[in-house]
Amino acid sequence: MQLTKGVEQALCIIVLLATQESSAPLASDEISKRLGVSPSYMKKIIRKLVVQGIAVSVSGNNGGVSLAKPAADITMLDVIEAMEGPIQMYPDTGLIGLAFHDKQYTEKGQKLLRSVFSQGDRLLIEYFSKVTAADLLKEGLGTSNLPTLNWNRETLSDVIDKERDDDK
Amino acid sequence: MQLTKGVEQALCIIVLLATQESSAPLASDEISKRLGVSPSYMKKIIRKLVVQGIAVSVSGNNGGVSLAKPAADITMLDVIEAMEGPIQMYPDTGLIGLAFHDKQYTEKGQKLLRSVFSQGDRLLIEYFSKVTAADLLKEGLGTSNLPTLNWNRETLSDVIDKERDDDK
């Protein structure tokens, strides 16, 4: 009943991409450094966002990733489903059929349980499809004017910032 | 984003217990046969239900398990939490703090995300706390008069039923 870390990571990636200077794609290696995971793992995460249509990637020199659409059109549901597949709580291994041998009742029971849980699924889907990445950015940064910068190059100064913080 | 099989198993156990002749506790070994898992594993599953207050168990001769309260007082939420612990979707590894070094914004962001997800948690909690085992039994069996039988002894005839089904 818990989302995987991937969701948290994906959200951070989206924040980076949303504040990236629009001209330049952001290299996945930079993102991986920033999130503290291996470059190759990060590619895999990003791939999921690309498949879902949240991000686009270009290979080759100066390649990288950028958002496929405005942050206002990216919902939390998109992100969750990109990382974990469709929301479907009930594992449904057909156990009821194995445990009770009465065709009529087991089928009825199966159906009932599925409907109870898919109702739960629907609640989540409805809720998460109403929260967009733009909402998060706006509330998180306190402004709807997104600052943009080139995260490909800002790494160094950022590290310096961090060191200054640590010294205090 | 999926519940574990344990939830499905627990629900089957509850159906068995709810239709068990009230006088006699049901032996966990019988349940294990019926659900096709090992006796020792079944005992662990059942233990979780006992700890949560859904079932009570007595050891010794003619011991076993029975429901701790009427099916109408057992909610789906109880069952889910018995098997998986409290509903809490967000993994919250503190990744945001690691990725961005600005104290002010990261704290704000953390808080925001937590609240978005705990709102989702609340939706589920509210929904699942309204569905009771009695509801499931009633709709699944088509009657609110629960048939009761002694599953400790019915196993044999049940197996015969199954064999007859298979022969067809």
Next chain:
DNA sequence: ACTAATTGGATAAAGAATATCCATAATGGA
């Protein structure tokens, strides 16, 4: 065409969920 930078996809390692075995404790009946 060559080289450097990057993504894409197969594969391995780690971790969590699932299941089992075994030793111990509790209970009721002979």
Next chain:
DNA sequence: TCCATTATGGATATTCTTTATCCAATTAGT
């Protein structure tokens, strides 16, 4: 009191998912 029955708890095996790594395919610039 002794024995058969049943739950409890700890250690361990197994399977599945998540996490991470390595190498091959693609692209841009020269």
